[in-house]
Amino acid sequence: MVCQQDQPIVRMVQQHMAGRPVSFHVPGHKNGTVFPASLKEWKNIFPYDLTEITGLDDLHQPEEGIAEAEHLAAEVFGAERTWFLINGSTTGNLAMVMAAFSPGDQVLVQRDAHKSVMNALKLAGVRAVFARPEIDEYTQLSIGISREILADAWARYPSLKGAVITSPSYEGWSSDISSLAEFVHERDGVLLVDEAHGAHFAASPLLPKGALAQGADVVVQSAHKMLPALTMSAYLHVSGSRVSRERLSYYLGMLQSSSPSYLLLASLDAARHYVHTMQHEGWSAEQLSAQKQQLEAVIGSRLIQPPEHVAPDPLKLMVPVPEGYTGWEVQEALEQEHIYSELAGSSYVLWTLPLTSEHINIPLKAVERVWEGLEPRNGNRVPSFSMFELFPRLSEGAREEEPGGEEWILLESAEGRTAAAPLVPYPPGVPLWLEGECMDAGRISYARDLLQNGGRLQGGRKEDNRFFVKVKHREKG
Ligand SMILES: Cc1ncc(COP(=O)(O)O)c(C=O)c1O
DSSP states (O other): OOOTTOOHHHHHHHHHHHTOOOOOSSSTTTTTTSOOGGGGGGTTTGGGOOOSOTTSOOTTSOOSHHHHHHHHHHHHHTOSEEEEESSHHHHHHHHHHHHHOOTTOEEEEETTOOHHHHHHHHHHTOEEEEEOOOBOTTTOOBOOOOHHHHHHHHHHOTTOOEEEEEOSOTTOEEOOHHHHHHHHHHTTOEEEEEOTTOTTGGGOTTSOOOSGGGTOSEEEEOHHHHSSOOTTOEEEEEOSSSSOHHHHHHHHHHHSOSSOOHHHHHHHHHHHHHHHHHHHHOOOOHHHHHHHHHHHHHHTSOOOOOOTTSEEOTTEEEEEOOTTOOHHHHHHHHHHTTOOOSEEOSSEEEEEOOOOSSOOOOOHHHHHHHHHHSOOOTTOOOOOOOSGGGSOSEEEOOOOOOOOOEEEEEGGGOTTOBBSSOBEETTTTOOSBOTTOBOOHHHHHHHHHHHHTTOOEETSEEETTEEEEEEEOOOOO
């Protein structure tokens, strides 16, 4: 019987290495004995980059250390079953949507979902009904899906089979999941939650309550975003029996690599142990609060907060930029001081802080230098622009069409045309247009402002400062 003090995958790998194994198997670096000279400083990592061989279990049929580690993770995160993911929440989102729904099912989807959710809908062949989230009046940021939105959607589309929502948002603002779960379950639907930014919530009661604890059926979390885990490592958790575990396993088997790196698997195991330790030893937000106050003194204004009824994540700092500046400009200025932000918006930069009981060190002197270097700009306030309000309140996803002709045209001349590919501001990765959506003036102007202000858009093409988008040929007649 394993216990939470154990780290079964870490242990398995260490035991394997202790036997000084000779590798006549993949990967080709042979336990780090053959590797490119340019990577010599990474030499110590290579030996642990093992994959499935005797004694190391099998991610797709776990019976030993991986099964034990997944079991321990389920316990810590409050799930009935947990799967380890080695291709991020992206795979988790694909698998949960494909497992929970069948082709042709009608499903409510929060429109400001990450592109992986949108791709999942396409792969699953479901008919999406998109819902615009509630929008905070002050920041114009998404505050997620409310029960009223669900009620509207179910009144108009009573055959909905469930909802896929994102909580918390990139900025760390959570929806009231228990109320949404209750609503959806009363209608025999399932509630799937992309909780990519909330893997740390189980660590402390001082953090917002996670989606599993509030009754969601399937929850996907990027361990790598807010826990000390390697990039690409993630969890998929299931609770109850509304979504078939067999189908989840089936789709994960299809979507995940057959050669998972034990660097990622061990880091998922160790991250679970980290959360467990924090659950027992406690975490204090006092030093963090003190740092925030010092930061506010340096920048001369309060950090941005969500509206009162929304639970904020204390590890996400929304730092407002001085009047007349955009978040992208300040992001660049901070990078001159080697301070890298998670993302920038029109009037703020977002920082994600570490989940640690150690001292958190915000480089206040460097921030002060940046703020002092920003010449006052006549109090010109840059209007904060938001794309969320540009989405219709409720809209049906475009139907799968016969492949037709496509062409690249200038963004400015795309009004009224049908998008032939998603166009995605990155970060945060929420598609401005999905394939098949009509390109309207509001979103064209948003995209232009974003590009002019230094934002990035995936899915278009830049040539000589002109931006092209892919659209469907106009129908003849
Ligand atoms: C809300 C949300 N969901 C899913 C993802 C995809 O996560 P991953 O990078 O772990 O694949 C992201 C990535 O930024 C995200 O922001």
